[in-house]
Amino acid sequence: AQSVTQPDIHITVSEGASLELRCNYSYGATPYLFWYVQSPGQGLQLLLKYFSGDTLVQGIKGFEAEFKRSQSSFNLRKPSVHWSDAAEYFCAVLDNNAGNMLTFGGGTRLMVKP
Amino acid sequence: SQTIHQWPATLVQPVGSPLSLECTVEGTSNPNLYWYRQAAGRGLQLLFYSVGIGQISSEVPQNLSASRPQDRQFILSSKKLLLSDSGFYLCAWKRIMNTEAFFGQGTRLTVV
Numbered sequence: 493a494q495s496v497t498q499p500d501i502h503i504t505v506s507e508g509a510s511l512e513l514r515c516n517y518s519y520g521a522t523p524y525l526f527w528y529v530q531s532p533g534q535g536l537q538l539l540l541k542y543f544s545g546d547t548l549v550q551g552i553k554g555f556e557a558e559f560k561r562s563q564s565s566f567n568l569r570k571p572s573v574h575w576s577d578a579a580e581y582f583c584a585v586l587d588n589n590a591g592n593m594l595t596f597g598g599g600t601r602l603m604v605k606p
Numbered sequence: 607s608q609t610i611h612q613w614p615a616t617l618v619q620p621v622g623s624p625l626s627l628e629c630t631v632e633g634t635s636n637p638n639l640y641w642y643r644q645a646a647g648r649g650l651q652l653l654f655y656s657v658g659i660g661q662i663s664s665e666v667p668q669n670l671s672a673s674r675p676q677d678r679q680f681i682l683s684s685k686k687l688l689l690s691d692s693g694f695y696l697c698a699w700k701r702i703m704n705t706e707a708f709f710g711q712g713t714r715l716t717v718v
Contacts, residue, residue, distance in 0.1 A: 526705075535709035543705065
């Protein structure tokens with residue numbers, strides 16, 4: 493079965509610093525991978541997605557992620573974090589066995605220090 | 607454009623009371639519909655999905671049930687709530703052949 497692991501439950505960075513959120517997946521075939529962001533008390537917004545092709549994908553709000561098949565990873569990065577980036581971030585893989593829906597990791601809560 | 611509505615936004619219910627959360631999608635037809643739960647400090651767990659009217663699949667055994675009485679309406683229910691049913695419930699939809707899913711704003715349920 494597909495699974496997604498986000499090793500870091502909480503991360504705190506200073507505003508302006510770079511950010512990397514880790515995501516590891518387990519999937520038998522080529523995965524379809526996603527990063528979503530959730531602001532407090534809100535639904536999920538798609539940041540970016542990877543299907544095939546270029547392993548470095550660009551998303552909204554200045555985020556990017558790199559797919560590394562050899563490491564089964566899809567880490568999210570941002571060169572300079574803004575205070576408004578404080579939120580919870582979820583990595584997900586498309587699961588064809590669950591109604592063609594997404595299997596999510598446990599999430600990483602990002603806090604930004606001024 | 608497509609939109610997804612989920613209500614209520616917050617709900618406080620006593621243990622043993624019934625539950626009904628509603629989700630509707632506009633601007634598309636025959637969507638796949640999903641209910642997720644996010645317990646405090648935990649990730650998102652898929653509870654139910656539906657690929658058509660009256661078709662419900664459950665991912666985990668639980669105290670909840672789901673129904674799809676209309677093409678774009680998905681309802682999450684319980685006859686008697688438990689404390690462990692507290693959490694943040696998210697409805698989502700996607701087209702069958704597409705990969706991106708769209709989420710509602712969620713319902714914060716607190717069972718007291």
